[in-house]
Amino acid sequence: MLARRSVARLAAQQSHQLGAAPKNARNMATLREIELRLKSVRNIEKITKSMKMIASTKLAKAQRAMNAGKEYGVANSEIFQHTPSETPSKRKLFIVVSSDKGLCGGIHSSVSKATRRAIADTEKPVDSDSPVMVIGDKSKGQLARALGPNLALTFNQIGRDIPTFADAAGVADLIVKSGVEYDSIAIVYNKFVSAISYEAAMVDVANENTFKESPGFRAYEMEEDATKDLAEFSLANAIYAALVEAHACEQSARRNAMDNASKNAKDMIDTLTMQYNRGRQAAITNELVDIITGASAL
Template sequence: MLARRTLARAPSALSGAGPGNPRNMATLREIELRLKSVKNIEKITKSMKMIASTKLAKAQRAMAAGKEYGIANSEVFANSTSAASAPNNKLFIVISSDKGLCGGIHSSVTKATRRAFAGSAESPLLNEECKPVEVDAASPIMVIGDKSKAQLLRSMSGNLRMTFNQIGRDVPTFADAAGVADLVIKSGVPYDSVVLVYNKFVSAISYEPAAMEVRGEAGLKESEGFKAYEMEDDFTKDLAEFSLANAIFAALTEAHACEISARRNAMDNASSNAKDMIGSLKMQYNRGRQAAITNELVDIITGASAL
């Protein structure tokens, strides 16, 4: 009776073993290839994390030096208050970079700019005095960096006047900032003040969008502090250009430090996710391999019993 039951099960078992093995082998092969791919990605993200970690200290030193330029600007404008009304024509310069794989650095300044132009009261764009920046919907925009340029082109292409790239590939220098300031002044775009939208460095793991406002030549001429002294005609023009270059340099160095810090954190998270995925794929591969071996043993035992 036992032999009859074994012989009755043998054809069905043997017929199911044939197509089952190729499917198991194909699945194991796919898992093995995916596991190899994820391991390669983990090596790349670990290397990028190490590179970003070594660059972060250098970027923070450059940021500390750049902030000194911003502090000097703030002292000049604090002592050049004007009784006239606040400037109406504002030029916005959005500062990001050309590189990716650094989290939400680019979308941070882009979203802040969009919210400011849309007049959002929930999360307004704040200046260095923590006051909301007044924005006209028709204000011109210039962008430093290809990433934010591509994002702003989709919704605010009518406001864009000029874009800059290949700036800040390494630690930004004052020459980079002076070149941008020179092109801004020569562009012919009229403005009473320039608002720099950049990422403010909070800590090694966080940043936030901020704005820095720099007055133009007309604003400095009308200030009470400068009217008290006799000055040459080109003095306020040169001071306005130098102040703009100072502010751009301070914003560039701080944005660069935020970018390096965000890239390090992004690569750290990517390495952790890859490690978790490798563990999951290894478990899935071992389970599939054990199932395939068990099926083969069942087939051999069934065949032997049938004989």
């Protein structure tokens, strides 16, 4: 029994002499742990810097596409100015524009919060069971928790690189053929303010009934198919303008997020480097003290 205790005591002394952390120092990090953590943070910094460069390159392309796509929105606004709605709509269809990718800050939560506020606003005559259609998996997951019964249709893999009018036309075609009943349409998207800021915006889109009831269109004799095609084409134009602007906001937010992540990684590297150097200096000092003490004893 005494032999076992002696062996355990000697093993504890040897482990303490080899530089292991004492038992009572639970939060004390060894130099090896600091070195490994420092290496992982440096690898993370390289990844975030690379993602920032990629996002900066994509942002320039997204801004050019956004400037070209805004022309579709301007054409739509001119048409909608001549089709004012005479009766307030109660069952409004909300089309939320987001994306499937993350690592871009709170850009997806901004449109989700704007949609929830619009539905919960009691001052506007909007039913609480208004249908919601979401483009992108990120906002879909957020709205599914708060507005699960309202979700009527969701889309993914839309505009993986730069959104095209074909993507918007496909979404508009599925919305028209979905059979969801609504009085008006509102598109919720992120509006591009500058390269470092964005804000949630909402644009109203006229549907087929609005075109038929407007005085400006009643003055002309038009076939029913023409009005239906015009409404679907206007919806596709509005969705395309929202998609390209939201894509530019996403790239801008991702670049800013990766820039902030790189700065945080650099600060963490500086802190860990200082901590590692202090620990290394303390270990060297202890070794020198042991050597000097041994030499003095001899």
